[in-house]
Amino acid sequence: MVGDSLYSQVLSFAGFLPKEVVYTKDIAPLGSLPRKIDFERLTGIKSHREVGDGQDSVELAYEASIKALKRGNLEPEDIDLVIRCSVSKLDSERNQILEPSFASFLVERLGAINADHFDVSNACSGMITALKVADMYIKTGMAKHVLVTSGEYISPVIYEAQKVSFWLNPNAVPSLSVGDGGGAYLLGVSSDPKMLRFGEPQTLAQYDSYCVADAAIGAPGPRMRTRGKALHKAAIKQLIPSFQRVLKLLELDWLEIDHIITHQTSVKVIERGNDIAVDAFGQCKCYHICVDETGNTASTTHAVALEKGLEENHFNAGEDVLLHSYGSGLSIFIAHFIIPQGVESW
Amino acid sequence: MVIITAWADGKITAKNNIRDCAKLASEACKEANISLQEIDVVIYSGVYRPNFRSEPSCASHIQSKLDIRCHDLELSSEHCFSFDIIDGSRGVHRSIQTVSHLIEQLEVKNALIVCADVKPSKQSKWPYQNHALAMVLSGNDAGLKFVSSEYKGGKLSAYTKSSFDTKKKVSVITYFGDSSNVEETKAEREFTSDSSSLGSVQMRDFLLWSKNKKGNLKHTIVDRAGSISVTNWKV
Numbered sequence: 001m002v003g004d005s006l007y008s009q010v011l012s013f014a015g016f017l018p019k020e021v022v023y024t025k026d027i028a029p030l031g032s033l034p035r036k037i038d039f040e041r042l043t044g045i046k047s048h049r050e051v052g053d054g055q056d057s058v059e060l061a062y063e064a065s066i067k068a069l070k071r072g073n074l075e076p077e078d079i080d081l082v083i084r085c086s087v088s089k090l091d092s093e094r095n096q097i098l099e100p101s102f103a104s105f106l107v108e109r110l111g112a113i114n115a116d117h118f119d120v121s122n123a124c125s126g127m128i129t130a131l132k133v134a135d136m137y138i139k140t141g142m143a144k145h146v147l148v149t150s151g152e153y154i155s156p157v158i159y160e161a162q163k164v165s166f167w168l169n170p171n172a173v174p175s176l177s178v179g180d181g182g183g184a185y186l187l188g189v190s191s192d193p194k195m196l197r198f199g200e201p202q203t204l205a206q207y208d209s210y211c212v213a214d215a216a217i218g219a220p221g222p223r224m225r226t227r228g229k230a231l232h233k234a235a236i237k238q239l240i241p242s243f244q245r246v247l248k249l250l251e252l253d254w255l256e257i258d259h260i261i262t263h264q265t266s267v268k269v270i271e272r273g274n275d276i277a278v279d280a281f282g283q284c285k286c287y288h289i290c291v292d293e294t295g296n297t298a299s300t301t302h303a304v305a306l307e308k309g310l311e312e313n314h315f316n317a318g319e320d321v322l323l324h325s326y327g328s329g330l331s332i333f334i335a336h337f338i339i340p341q342g343v344e345s346w
Numbered sequence: 347m348v349i350i351t352a353w354a355d356g357k358i359t360a361k362n363n364i365r366d367c368a369k370l371a372s373e374a375c376k377e378a379n380i381s382l383q384e385i386d387v388v389i390y391s392g393v394y395r396p397n398f399r400s401e402p403s404c405a406s407h408i409q410s411k412l413d414i415r416c417h418d419l420e421l422s423s424e425h426c427f428s429f430d431i432i433d434g435s436r437g438v439h440r441s442i443q444t445v446s447h448l449i450e451q452l453e454v455k456n457a458l459i460v461c462a463d464v465k466p467s468k469q470s471k472w473p474y475q476n477h478a479l480a481m482v483l484s485g486n487d488a489g490l491k492f493v494s495s496e497y498k499g500g501k502l503s504a505y506t507k508s509s510f511d512t513k514k515k516v517s518v519i520t521y522f523g524d525s526s527n528v529e530e531t532k533a534e535r536e537f538t539s540d541s542s543s544l545g546s547v548q549m550r551d552f553l554l555w556s557k558n559k560k561g562n563l564k565h566t567i568v569d570r571a572g573s574i575s576v577t578n579w580k581v
Contacts, residue, residue: 087400087401088400089400091507093509094510095507095508095509095510095520096398096400096507096508096517097505097507098393098394098398098505098506098507098508098519099393099394099434099435099505099506099569099570099571100433100434100436100500100502100505100569100570100571100573101432101433101434102432104499104500104502104571104573105502105505107499108502115499116497116499117433117499118431118432118433118436118437118440119431119432119433120429120430120431120432121400121401121403121429121430121431121432122402122403122428122429122430123401123402123403124401125429126429129429133444133447136444136447136448136451137447139447139451140447140450140451200425200427201427202419202425202426202427203388203403203405203406203409203425203426203427203428203429204416204417204418204419204425205406205407205409205410205414205416205426205428206410206416206417208402208406208407208409208410209410211401211402212399212401212402213399213400213401214396214397214398214399214400215397215398215466215467215508215516215517216517218515218516219510219515220509220510220517221510222398222400224401234418237418237419238418238419241418241419241420241421241423242419244421245419245421327401327402328401328402328406329401329402329403329406329428330402330406331402331403331406331427331428331429332419333427
């Protein structure tokens, strides 16, 4: 394959969740939030996972990456390029890795001795953005095997939020919805242009201040502040046009798409989005929800949902998946891929 | 092929870094003779951000400040896309490489790269001056043409992290290991940046050096960990 006949495909994917289960009723018990808000009922999130001792963002990405490599029948030294796309870049002491790239730490951990590496950062749309960047490296022949990976150690924002008054800081409440997780996709070369495709990337930057994460004040680790209702409203407003545009661009029939995975923010939001999509296009074959058990795992939500789908035997080789991502910014990016051969044995 | 059609650089403040970066971007667009609304992509490639910001992308803040196509989605509305690329001081080379892919493979005509770094907290040790470089790139103008790039990994012998200063009760930068020390060297056709400078300064110095030169040029950046990026250019 030479020149313009190079395309990319998903060779494998993997999600990883740390073992410790933390229940919403324990972090947001009834009576702890203003106006008697029942956070579990409001979001549909019953639990999330948190890292154990010594685990950090690198380790979460590592676990997902090892799984993806095994499923793709590749060794770390076969990888040409590693792109990391986490929002969080925390070590186990909640320190943020700054320089060089977070990916370089992962490359060392993996022993991917032949891999070039760098980071893409685009909030919760980071994974789809990084997949597109990887796709471009493959199409130009600069890489044959690219590992796109993320490790989200973001549960510290929950505990930062708990220390402030929710009455005085209502924008801290959405921080209770997150969870830790890892995700990875292994991309390779294909001659088929339809194995991995993308919608048009868009950033509606008028909403850039709706969700912001910085260093916490007076405490280690990060903090996140989100105008939850406003962000939800803005995202819902874009939902149908974003689907309409991708269906037209990629010539897809909504009713024929086998799997649809939207950004896992809350069960209620996903169900509301589905209701709106049903009105516009009809009931899709299958939309996936995992956020009830995982919380919002930021850039890894789609990979974590895919992993859950694997565990429940939802996927068959040759089926197609639409990944719809929202990220603060407000970034909207959609990927469409074909599930690779061998998925049944993963 | 992608060309740097215009650029602007200058000191910025941590408090108003987005405003300052946007001002430089506006200057670069003016010099490139394009309107801000013609920018299809914004990429930010700085490492050190005010108060260690991790989301959203700094690129989206700059897009917002410049008010580039900030409207809701419609069936045929046109939009800009913003994201960050982080790769130590090599990030600026990565961003140029990525823009070249975007121009070749997507309907991207004009891109804005902003490389900026500021002292993340007042209490951090910061041997630099806050600085930003804004570059406008396009696929169809005469100028400094990006041809290709190569990257070689380092050994993580030096790196930086944030850490919490328990006395001052604030997050600060912590430097680990001995960073690679490559001095600026200039040959007839090759320019190697001073590795002790921020990425934006390293790129700016190359752009200044490349003025009035003709033919094939080479620019090398070595980051803190010893990773190398080499970009090839043609004028």
